[in-house]
Amino acid sequence: MKFARVKPLDAILATAEKKALHRSLGALQLTLFGVGCIIGTGIFVLTSAGAQKAGPGLMLAFVIAGLVCLVAAFCYAEIASTIPVAGSAYTYSYATMGEFLAWTVGWALVLEYAIAASAVSVGWSGYFAGTILDEFLGLQLPAFLAAGPLALGGQPGGFINLPAAVIALLVTWLLMIGTNESAKVNAILVAIKVSALTAFIVLTLPAVETARFNPFLPAGVFGGFGSGVGAVGAAATIFFAYVGFDAVSTAAEETRNPQRNVPIGLVGSLLICTIFYVLVAAGAIGTIGGQPIMGPNGVPFPAGSEELARQCALPAYSGALVCSDEALAHVLRQIGFSSIGNALGIAAFLALPSVILVLLFAQTRIFFVMSRDGLLPERLSAVHPKWKTPHVVTAITGVIVATGAAFFPVGQLADIANAGTLYAFAMVAVAVMVLRRTDPDRPRSFRTPMLWLVGPATIFGCAFLFLNLPAGAMLVLPVWTLIGVGIYFLYGYRKSHLGQGLIEVHEPEIHDIEPAIPGVDERDPLDPPRRPPVTP
Template sequence: MLFWRVKPLDAILATAEKKALHRSLGPIQLTMLGIGAIIGTGIFVLTAEAAQKAGPGMMFSFIIAGFVCAVAALCYSELSSMVPVSGSAYTYTYAVMGELLAWMVGWALILEYAVAASAVSVGWSGYFVGLLSSSLDIVVPPALASGPYAGGVVNLPALLIALLVTWLLMIGTKESARFNAVLVAVKVTALTLFIALTIPMMKGVNFDPFVPNGWGSVGVVGAAASIFFAYVGFDAVSTAAEETRNPQRNVPIGLIASLGICTVFYLLVSAGAIGSLGAQPVRGLDGEMLMPGTVALADRCAALTALGTEPLVCSREALAHVLRSVGYEQIGNLIGLAAFLALPSVVLMMLFGQTRIFFVMARDGLLPEKLASIHPRWKTPHVVTAITGFFVALTAAFLPVGKLADISNSGTLFAFFMVALSVMILRRTDPTRHRPFRTPAVWIVAPLAVVGCVGLYVSLPSDAMLVLPVWGCLGLLIYFLYGYRKSHVARGLTEVHEDDPDAPPQPVPPMPDAPTPGYKQA
């Protein structure tokens, strides 16, 4: 039942051969691509969320989350080099484990991309509001600057930026490679400046106690489950495998280098923030633990801020707040400006990724094919982009960034879990298939990815853990009511790929009895 309706891998590979993408990317380009995709809301905003759970111990949280991402990335690379087409983990699972599980992965990827776009929008809102206040003395009313979780009504800036990016995607605006390079430089320069200013100001007393809430789900490991969001985006490296020179060598270099560089940045940034200002969790009046994203924490933070002492864990613009608090007011504003400029591009990338997943699922017949329609003038999937953007804006308007990040992580961890399983299954069922990149020590790396994903998932807050099975049940209902009957594979058709978007679906070619030895990919 689980492994039925497997999409023919040979048909997918034949499409990839027709595309014949030029192999031009080297290790440096891949590393820069990874850094640009990874650095975003996680470090600029979620530092405060992690500090509330782990205190100074969040430095260990960054290491744990980075390690799980590294082993998952190596699994991701093998499949992306074998199936170098749109669809991400959804397409890989379809080719290996069948339609039902592929649908579940695609449905879970909504939590990764769409909810992540909402989280980044909320993170951008915090820096936007802080920048207006500190630089222009414009105060956004609290009722319009945060959702009900913090005593507000609606997070209007987050709502507007999500709608703006949606509109840009609908009319076909694309980022150039040069613009992306500029944004990477802005983010890296901002973090480097932060490190250079705060590391010399570190005080040992600010690191004591180092693990105030222990190592469990409300401590270091729980913070790792949340800060995992800071690394999401590394799969941009693995999905570029078909355009990479010598992918067997350069893909792992790009993956490990980008993850390694970002982990070092994150450790230095967190050390600077902790050492210069302190990052102990805020507790209730009776000493109880207050969870991030709750009204109780928001009320306690409001009371402390009214007394003139706003802790790091209470700030919605963590890095800018640290610099302002230690005497670098104007440079803090510049850090806020850097986040203000760079984070919308992350929203765009997440929204683009989500619409692409929906687009491929609609062309597979698992969603209404109207969603895959192309605007005659803009040449974009405008229907699915508009629907996705509306729901992204809605969730950004009312939910806190920490909650959104945790929900996003639940979907991402499930997708990575399935990718690791797929790698092991395909090694057994199709061992002779040509693999431009092979996961090293796969029987160690893939199980570590599986265990790591499960471990971080069960360390998420209970409400974020429950979202995944509830969301999954809703997805199954939609699948059996619609996708089960409308699927192109069930009807003997194969989907259209990027090289010919206007062509009708074609019959699935007959599958050989055994894999073709020595198969070579274009």
């Protein structure tokens, strides 16, 4: 079938072997990569947005999102240890469901990681402006440099979020230097923010007042499809914080002993972060309250909306959790721990770049593998001779992320990122079930328990959360997919290595590699060698 080009799994593994990234990451580094991405995005950045959607029900929202992630993580653990190459859900789909669906998954992952990285950059900007400039230096960043324009959901007087754009570009530069160097910096940053959150929990839990949790669900459990409010609506928003375990799988090709280390990194980072999420949310809401600001119809104003921005500018809501750009530091200041709150703000200021780093790392690796397969220009998959990283695509991605961070608010960015995330996660569950049927004898160092239940539960959970995103965010995925389909048929379908019969075959001896055809092409020495056409 024309649109059912399924790339042989052995060919995928051989291509990765011939044009591989350096394997330098262990189980601990992978777990820290996951923790670095998960802790930060949901706690430091989205606590305010989640509370505006669900109030104290934010705690339940973390549990709902965590449960969906848990079943998805088991699917990821099996297929990532079976196919330990870069590309994540894109590669898994290519090996099981064919090139066209794989393209749509890879295109969705591009949306997921790039927009999520922009969202965290905006979150970092809030801590930079509030803690570093205001609290310590006594400076006020001009409004037009502190946020995106109000027409796009920003704050009054905003034009461009300059700090968010700058941090995105700085992290891009760090990733271009090298994977191992990035992992070492990330480990230090993760230690800083885990220590800061532990201190937050110790200080806030003893001061919790149970009355602040009443009403626990001011917007209900289920606000209705497309509403984006209620506990389920909040879960749909904060779900993007859990993409950290997906980022772990994208690093499989750069991991030592991936069959063992990838499952450890996936499940371990998810469990650690879920515990932190629930405890920190309880401490924040139980001390100063977290009731949403309601609209005239009794429904919370949308997070990141123009209406909410105007309400938060009123004196009555000056100390509200849902209005803070640096939620956790704000909570500590409100309960009398100003110095520690400032210290936590510094920790967020230092640690949130680790989240941006992991998201950018994952996004560039998706582009890298799609380029390596010929679906995007092969020059994008060029590896720097000194740094050993895909420097071209990293630079392009960094510029795109910086642009998004400069003009959009965190709440809107998070919802948009989730559209791609949930689609990709559901497709991974499908890929695991398909591979079990089509290749049952392939060695699996990790097998998903009760796949007959876990696989469908993952698909249902992702679809359910997708339908609880705001209507505007839901529309982004089909529009983005249509754009991607156009690119695929205009370029990828014709240039695909698989479509041209250029299927890589694993050959251990270097003298077996055929040279480029003289006078026909001058190929980059890092590019896969040409092979005689075969029927895909």
